[in-house]
Amino acid sequence: xxxxxxxxxxxxGFTAGGVHCGIRKSRSKRDLALIFSEVPAEAAAxxxxxxxxxxxxxxxxAHLADGKAQACVVNSGNANTCNANGTLIAEKTCAxxxxxxxIPAEDVVxxxxxxxxxxxxxxPFERGVPAVARDLSKxxxxxAAEAIMTTDTVKKEVAVSFTLGGKTVTLGGIAKGSGMIxxxxxxxxxxxTTDCAISxxxxxxxLSTDVQxxxxxxxxxxxxxxxxxxVILANGLAGNEPITEEGEAFSLxxxxxxxxxxxxxxxxxxxxxxxxxxxxxAVTGARSLADxxxxxxxxxxxxxxxxAMFGSDANWGRVxxxxxxxxxxxxxxxxxxxxxxxxxxxxxxxxxxSVDFSEETAKEILSEKEITIAVTMHDGDASSVAWGSDLxxxxxxxxxxxxx
Amino acid sequence: xxxxxxxxxxxxGFTAGGVHCGIRKSRSKRDLALIFSEVPAEAAAxxxxxxxxxxxxxxxxAHLADGKAQACVVNSGNANTCNANGTLIAEKTCAxxxxxxxIPAEDVVxxxxxxxxxxxxxxPFERGVPAVARDLSKxxxxxAAEAIMTTDTVKKEVAVSFTLGGKTVTLGGIAKGSGMIxxxxxxxxxxxTTDCAISxxxxxxxLSTDVQxxxxxxxxxxxxxxxxxxVILANGLAGNEPITEEGEAFSLxxxxxxxxxxxxxxxxxxxxxxxxxxxxxAVTGARSLADxxxxxxxxxxxxxxxxAMFGSDANWGRVxxxxxxxxxxxxxxxxxxxxxxxxxxxxxxxxxxSVDFSEETAKEILSEKEITIAVTMHDGDASSVAWGSDLxxxxxxxxxxxxx
Numbered sequence: 018x019x020x021x022x023x024x025x026x027x028x029x030g031f032t033a034g035g036v037h038c039g040i041r042k043s044r045s046k047r048d049l050a051l052i053f054s055e056v057p058a059e060a061a062a063x064x065x066x067x068x069x070x071x072x073x074x075x076x077x078x079a080h081l082a083d084g085k086a087q088a089c090v091v092n093s094g095n096a097n098t099c100n101a102n103g104t105l106i107a108e109k110t111c112a113x114x115x116x117x118x119x120i121p122a123e124d125v126v127x128x129x130x131x132x133x134x135x136x137x138x139x140x141p142f143e144r145g146v147p148a149v150a151r152d153l154s155k156x157x158x159x160x161a162a163e164a165i166m167t168t169d170t171v172k173k174e175v176a177v178s179f180t181l182g183g184k185t186v187t188l189g190g191i192a193k194g195s196g197m198i199x200x201x202x203x204x205x206x207x208x209x210t211t212d213c214a215i216s217x218x219x220x221x222x223x224l225s226t227d228v229q230x231x232x233x234x235x236x237x238x239x240x241x242x243x244x245x246x247x248v249i250l251a252n253g254l255a256g257n258e259p260i261t262e263e264g265e266a267f268s269l270x271x272x273x274x275x276x277x278x279x280x281x282x283x284x285x286x287x288x289x290x291x292x293x294x295x296x297x298x299a300v301t302g303a304r305s306l307a308d309x310x311x312x313x314x315x316x317x318x319x320x321x322x323x324x325a326m327f328g329s330d331a332n333w334g335r336v337x338x339x340x341x342x343x344x345x346x347x348x349x350x351x352x353x354x355x356x357x358x359x360x361x362x363x364x365x366x367x368x369x370x371s372v373d374f375s376e377e378t379a380k381e382i383l384s385e386k387e388i389t390i391a392v393t394m395h396d397g398d399a400s401s402v403a404w405g406s407d408l409x410x411x412x413x414x415x416x417x418x419x420x421x
Numbered sequence: 422x423x424x425x426x427x428x429x430x431x432x433x434g435f436t437a438g439g440v441h442c443g444i445r446k447s448r449s450k451r452d453l454a455l456i457f458s459e460v461p462a463e464a465a466a467x468x469x470x471x472x473x474x475x476x477x478x479x480x481x482x483a484h485l486a487d488g489k490a491q492a493c494v495v496n497s498g499n500a501n502t503c504n505a506n507g508t509l510i511a512e513k514t515c516a517x518x519x520x521x522x523x524i525p526a527e528d529v530v531x532x533x534x535x536x537x538x539x540x541x542x543x544x545p546f547e548r549g550v551p552a553v554a555r556d557l558s559k560x561x562x563x564x565a566a567e568a569i570m571t572t573d574t575v576k577k578e579v580a581v582s583f584t585l586g587g588k589t590v591t592l593g594g595i596a597k598g599s600g601m602i603x604x605x606x607x608x609x610x611x612x613x614t615t616d617c618a619i620s621x622x623x624x625x626x627x628l629s630t631d632v633q634x635x636x637x638x639x640x641x642x643x644x645x646x647x648x649x650x651x652v653i654l655a656n657g658l659a660g661n662e663p664i665t666e667e668g669e670a671f672s673l674x675x676x677x678x679x680x681x682x683x684x685x686x687x688x689x690x691x692x693x694x695x696x697x698x699x700x701x702x703a704v705t706g707a708r709s710l711a712d713x714x715x716x717x718x719x720x721x722x723x724x725x726x727x728x729a730m731f732g733s734d735a736n737w738g739r740v741x742x743x744x745x746x747x748x749x750x751x752x753x754x755x756x757x758x759x760x761x762x763x764x765x766x767x768x769x770x771x772x773x774x775s776v777d778f779s780e781e782t783a784k785e786i787l788s789e790k791e792i793t794i795a796v797t798m799h800d801g802d803a804s805s806v807a808w809g810s811d812l813x814x815x816x817x818x819x820x821x822x823x824x825x
Contacts, residue, residue, distance in 0.1 A: 066746070067742060067745035067746045068744070068745040068746070068751070068753050069741050069742055069744070069745030069753045069773070070745075096738070098738065099738060099741055099770070099773055099774050099775060100774060100775060101774050132736070132738060133736075133738025133739070133741065133742060134737060134738040134741070134770065134774070134775040135738075135775070136775060199746075238724040238725060239643065239722070239723075239724060240723055240724060240725045240739070240742060240743065240746070241742075241745075241746035242742065243738075243741075243742050243745055318643075319643075319644055320642040320643060320644060320724070320816075320820070321642060321644045321820055324816070324817050324819075324820030324821050325820060325821065327817060327821045328820070328821025328822040330821065330822055332536070332537075333538060334500070334502065334503060334536060334537025334538040334539075334647075335537070335644070337473050337503055337537065337538070337647075338471060338473055338537060338644065338645075338646065338647050339644065340472070340473070341471035341472040341473030341474075341645075341647060342470070342471045342472070342603075342644070342645035347472070349472050349473045366503070366538065369473070369503055370503050370504060370505045370538070371503060371504060371505075371538040371539070371540060408817055408820075409817055410814045410817050410818070412724075412728070412817070413728050413731060413812055413813060413814050413816075413817060414814070415728075416724070416725055416728030416729060416732070416812075417728050417729065417731045417732025417734065418732040418734055
């Protein structure tokens with residue numbers, strides 16, 4: 018498996034584009050993205066578990082009932098959520114895309130991200146959809162990735178290639194994240210494309226399994242969004258023997274999928290709102306996978322751990338505290354904690370108690386941009402990893418006046 | 422029922438004191454508190470649900486097994502948690518208090534608050550316990566309240582008096598809070614005293630019931646502490662007919678208890694780490710009490726809602742989003758949201774959708790120091806209130822270098 022460029026258009030037969038259509042005030046910021054497969058594709062998706070769901074999710078869910086799609090249209094700047102006319106707008110947008118591309122409206126996936134409960138009109142879409150359809154090109158992943166950004170500061174694009182029965186298969190994607198990131202059985206906005214030939218049920222199985230250890234293990238602020246969605250389109254143009262059941266080919270596909278989703282997770286976490294540091298919590302030796310996940314997620318979600326990491330403060334007591342309330346079943350008197358970064362590794366807690374360590378060395382290790390909090394439970398064989406970011410002044414600044 | 426002064430020494434027969442014993446470096450900050458009842462008292466307590474528990478909690482739990490206590494000793498500056506010698510230190514401290522006051526060590530409640538996993542020695546207690554015993558006086562509530570503060574900026578003391586069978590009964594308390602505040606079946610450090618005659622089982626029943634709607638509905642940062650504890654001592658000196666079963670007297674006692682605990686909750690929330698605003702989320706019209714609580718707590722805990730309130734931004738979509746992931750069962754298309762303060766009230770969402778409102782008026786209302794987020798679910802008769810604070814630059818600053 019190797020990393021390739023091209024993001025969401027790396028796979029055969031996919032093009033993308035991104036334009037400014039007027040939902041955002043700044044004319045220099047693209048706000049409408051389109052992803053297109055030249056042939057109909059198998060499709061699968063997972064959605065937020067929030068009871069409040071964006072109108073686009075409901076329309077997308079209906080459109081994906083047959084496991085097929087050929088295009089994804091996404092706007093930023095307005096979540097189209099909690100609007101009385103939301104469903105109508107999402108449906109009309111799909112119709113506009115269908116007309117522009119010559120495909121059924123039912124084969125269009127629609128998504129929105131931005132402020133919740135902000136009134137929305139069709140006008141920007143009427144202008145923007147034809148424009149973004151004209152903008153579609155093989156090098157358009159970049160523009161699409163930019164158009165779905167909100168408070169994101171960097172574009173998130175990843176792709177890999179691998180060989181399946183002698184055929185080169187490519188899988189790539191784009192994502193937006195930043196704030197309101199605490200996916201639960203679903204995630205932020207992620208669009209994945211592959212030219213792999215795989216049936217819709219197996220595609221759904223692959224995606225649903227993957228998110229458990231990828232997007233569901235990311236948290237920026239503990240708030241599960243109303244508009245989370247991960248969509249994957251597989252158009253089969255790689256020409257491999259179609260994957261219709263579990264086996265070697267499916268495993269290989271799952272590996273490729275996981276390498277792309279984990280890379281996107283890390284990119285999302287590193288670009289968390291206001292983040293200065295990327296945090297990873299790696300739990301090993303847990304009694305069960307569920308316990309490992311609970312512990313890793315609790316540490317990554319703790320405001321106090323996040324603020325300590327911002328301050329490069331080796332306050333490991335907060336790590337133990339978070340594990341203690343995580344709901345993980347474990348013997349807390351067996352836990353070891355170490356901090357790791359490019360500057361080295363330092364053990365700060367053994368058997369649930371303080372050990373002598375150099376505060377100076379710890380500070381140096383924690384001053385790096387990428388920190389791993391390594392938790393060893395000595396209580397079993399299960400392990401899990403969660404990703405997040407530090408809690409900073411800028412997170413507060415950004416979210417103190419997001420709408421203004 | 423009327424508010425009275427005196428805090429934890431307002432009730433007959435209770436004295437308190439607070440001194441600097443050297444756990445904290447700053448000599449001007451008291452760090453050791455003592456509360457004493459001149460006669461043995463019935464006692465009850467609730468504790469943190471965190472698996473990681475401070476050593477003092479384990480010792481206190483053992484000492485309260487017989488439902489009796491006569492003194493509480495509390496230090497700030499070190500949580501005495503995750504220390505190998507923690508239990509020994511907590512036990513020795515009780516023995517010192519017992520010797521100084523001429524009571525059994527088993528009748529002493531011990532508590533600690535501060536950094537987790539910081540080595541601790543007996544030395545400050547050997548010096549401090551005799552000093553704080555000499556400091557005990559009827560006007561010592563103030564000094565004890567100060568000695569248990571960590572990042573708290575104001576002392577929390579409340580007391581009320583009421584009449585029971587012709588006798589004046591007084592109930593008061595002190596609390597410390599500020600950070601790592603997300604109690605669950607227990608709470609931060611709170612010490613309550615009353616001269617009411619009430620049996621230990623009824624006292625425990627009253628306390629356990631009360632915390633469900635008082636301390637368990639406060640959150641500053643979603644982190645459940647390892648050292649949370651609420652203790653109540655009842656020495657019977659009011660001379661009322663002892664309360665030994667449910668009935669009118671017990672109800673009256675419960676009312677008094679709730680008025681003290683809710684006042685302490687509000688004081689804790691308003692003094693949340695870095696807080697500039699006190700937030701209250703009042704949910705009405707919920708299907709069940711559990712649903713009302715889940716919704717109120719989720720809104721109060723949401724980093725995004727908290728940051729919006731800091732910025733006086735009427736971003737009600739975040740309120741709906743939080744209710745949506747709270748786990749409360751409800752029809753989100755029926756929810757109304759309003760913001761209230763001393764400046765007035767403004768409805769910002771009706772039937773789960775945006776309504777036209779004046780951003781200017783909303784800003785004015787949200788610029789106040791005390792904000793109520795009023796959620797009406799139109800889905801039943803249950804209601805609940807939760808308390809918290811805004812998320813500010815100072816929360817990040819304080820927790821970025823708490824240990825240093």
